[in-house]
Every structure is written in C-alpha cells, then in structure tokens.
Amino acid sequence: MANPLSVTFFARSMTGFAQKTAEIDGFSIVLTLKSVNGKGLDISVKIPSQDFQTLETYIKDRIKSSLARGTVLVSIDLKQTKDIKNMDVGFLENIIKDLKETCQRLNINLTDDKIFDIAMETYKTSQEKDEEKKERIKDTITMLFEQALKEFMESKEKEGEFLIKDIKSRVELLEEYLSKAKESFKEYENASKEKIIEKAKSLSLEEQNPIVVNELMLLLQKLDISEEISRIENHLNHILDIISSEQIEKGKKIEFVAQELHREITTMSNKVPELSRIAVNMKYETDKIKQQSANLE
Known part of the structure; x- marks a missing residue:
C-alpha cells in the first residue's frame, strides 16, 4: 500500500489568468495574460503596433523562462483616451488655426466639425511620433506585464x-x-x-x-x-x-x-x-x- 503523503507538494496548472490596466500620456493600456492546456509551450503576443516589437521578444523570453507547458496568449490593448485634460490643448488650437488659414488661402469651405476632425488626426499623428512618449508607454507596458506575470503564476500555482x-x-x-x-x-x-x-x-x-x-x-x-x-x-x-x-x-x-x-x-x-x-x-x-x-x- 502507498504511504500517506506528509510532505509539501508543488505543481502548476496549465490554466491561468491575469489582467492589469494603466493610463499614461493620454493613453489607456490593458494587458491581459491567459493560458490554456497545451502539449508543449505555445506563446502568442498581440502588440499594439510595430513600434513595440521589442516588447514581444522580451515577453516571450520571460514566459519561456517561467513556464514548461501550455498555450499562452498575451494581449496588449493601447487606446488614446478621449479625456480633453490629457491633451495638449494649446497645440491642438494651433493646428486648428493653421488649418483655417490654409482653407482661407485656398478658398476652401470646411465646417468647424470637419476642421476639428482633421486637426485631431493631425494631433494623433504628431503624438505618435513622440519617441519619449513611446518609451514611457513601453516602460509602463513592461511594468504591467511583470505585475500580471506574478499574479498569473500565483493563479496557476493555486x-x-x-x-x-x-x-x-x-x-x-x-x-x-x-x-x-x-x-x-x-x-x-x-x-x-x-x-x-x-x-x-x-x-x-x-x-x-x-x-x-x-x-x-x-x-x-x-x-x-x-x-x-x-x-x-x-x-x-x-x-x-x-x-x-x-x-x-x-x-x-x-x-x-x-x-x-x-x-x-x-x-x-x-x-x-x-x-x-x-x-x-x-x-x-x-x-x-x-x-x-x-x-x-
């Protein structure tokens, strides 16, 4: 007959879940980490854009060093918030002013709503080119991932x-x-x-x-x-x-x-x-x- 088990045992389930959120520089970030059963280790990382390509490699390496089996999905959702307080209003006003002057010179009639829409697209494009902001977003995503990974591992162990x-x-x-x-x-x-x-x-x-x-x-x-x-x-x-x-x-x-x-x-x-x-x-x-x-x- 088998002897009663008296020592502490340790194992991990292949299923786990963790989600972390943050807001920075007018952007909201939702990072989701989840896994299901798998014969081997299969990792899929969904990044917001190619600007964050280096994060994919980092995330995969961290997961490989932490897990042995399972199908793992990491999803990073990055959206610009609509809250006006997070925007550079002065910069947006200058874009609208320049657009109106250009329309007058070219004798083009655009409604204020249309001008505002074009100004917002221009504003977003200019913000996307802000390398310092991108680095701050990358750092925030990395921080969220590490927090999620810790919670994720704890859920698998439980x-x-x-x-x-x-x-x-x-x-x-x-x-x-x-x-x-x-x-x-x-x-x-x-x-x-x-x-x-x-x-x-x-x-x-x-x-x-x-x-x-x-x-x-x-x-x-x-x-x-x-x-x-x-x-x-x-x-x-x-x-x-x-x-x-x-x-x-x-x-x-x-x-x-x-x-x-x-x-x-x-x-x-x-x-x-x-x-x-x-x-x-x-x-x-x-x-x-x-x-x-x-x-x-």
Whole structure:
C-alpha cells in the first residue's frame, strides 16, 4: 500500500489568468495574460503596433523562462483616451488655426466639425511620433506585464495545488478499493477451492488425490492476480512520489502512470470477473486522475 503523503507538494496548472490596466500620456493600456492546456509551450503576443516589437521578444523570453507547458496568449490593448485634460490643448488650437488659414488661402469651405476632425488626426499623428512618449508607454507596458506575470503564476500555482490534492485523494480512494479487491478475491478464491474439494468428495476422491491437487493448481494459476496487484500498488506509490517531488513538471508523468494503472486494473478484472464491480470504480478514479493530470504542467 502507498504511504500517506506528509510532505509539501508543488505543481502548476496549465490554466491561468491575469489582467492589469494603466493610463499614461493620454493613453489607456490593458494587458491581459491567459493560458490554456497545451502539449508543449505555445506563446502568442498581440502588440499594439510595430513600434513595440521589442516588447514581444522580451515577453516571450520571460514566459519561456517561467513556464514548461501550455498555450499562452498575451494581449496588449493601447487606446488614446478621449479625456480633453490629457491633451495638449494649446497645440491642438494651433493646428486648428493653421488649418483655417490654409482653407482661407485656398478658398476652401470646411465646417468647424470637419476642421476639428482633421486637426485631431493631425494631433494623433504628431503624438505618435513622440519617441519619449513611446518609451514611457513601453516602460509602463513592461511594468504591467511583470505585475500580471506574478499574479498569473500565483493563479496557476493555486489551481495546481487544488489539482494535486484532488489527485492525491483519488489515489487514497484507489488504495481503499484495492484493499477491498484483495478481500473479495480471497473470499472468491477460498470459495472456488471449496467447490473443487466438495466435487472431489462427491466423487469419493481424497483432497490429496493427484487429480484434485492438479485441479486446485490449475485454479490457482488461472486466478493468480498477485502480479497485477503488486503493479497497481507500485503505480499508486509512483504517482505519490511524483506529487511529492520538487519538479514542477508533473502532468505528463502522472498521465503516463495513470495509463499503466488503468491497464493493470483491466487485466485484474479480466482474470477475475467477480472483481469487475470494484474494477469499474477503480477505472473511474484512474480516468479522473488522468484528466486532472492533463491540466498540469
């Protein structure tokens, strides 16, 4: 039987989420970091424009150094705010004045609304060329990402702890089912022996008669599930060893062991159909372990 787990265990779920926001220089920034299950590590970064291309490389490198598996999406939404207090009103007034003078010289009639729209586009373009402002926005995005990454990792660890506890509880339940299977098998084995002995007596054969002894040996060979039980116990111990290990990457290993565990349970129930009811419950818990391990890094 597997020993109770008394050490602290650590794992991470492949799912996580974090979102951070900020406003700077008339722009609002929303940075979202989320991940779902994946066989490997797949990272996608959505940047506002090519002006922030260097951020994509930085973000990907940070994630690669932090995660082992999962499909990760980082989205950076950058929008100019409409709040007039964040704008350089004097500069905008000069643009409007220049536009009106140009219209007069060219004898073009434009409404005030149209002039204002053109002035706003010109204002935005001029703001986009402000390299110092871009650097401040980059620094803010970097800060938001680091904050989001910390929160993101914490959410993955919290979910991972829940998954590991669930897997451990199912291993303990499997141990209980295995103990019941042993008891049921012993009862069935003894009953089968008694049947052969009773049949032999009805034929006036002694228990030590070679025919009776041979029948008993064949029965024991047919019903022998000692190897399957031993391997099931080893697999359960192995899962607990993986759980208690210091390695973060636990999902693939537990999933593989669960597959082997399922195979041994099937073999055991095929040899002794009388254990099929217990085996069904054991397979159910094993499948749950496999499902939960698929959510772990």
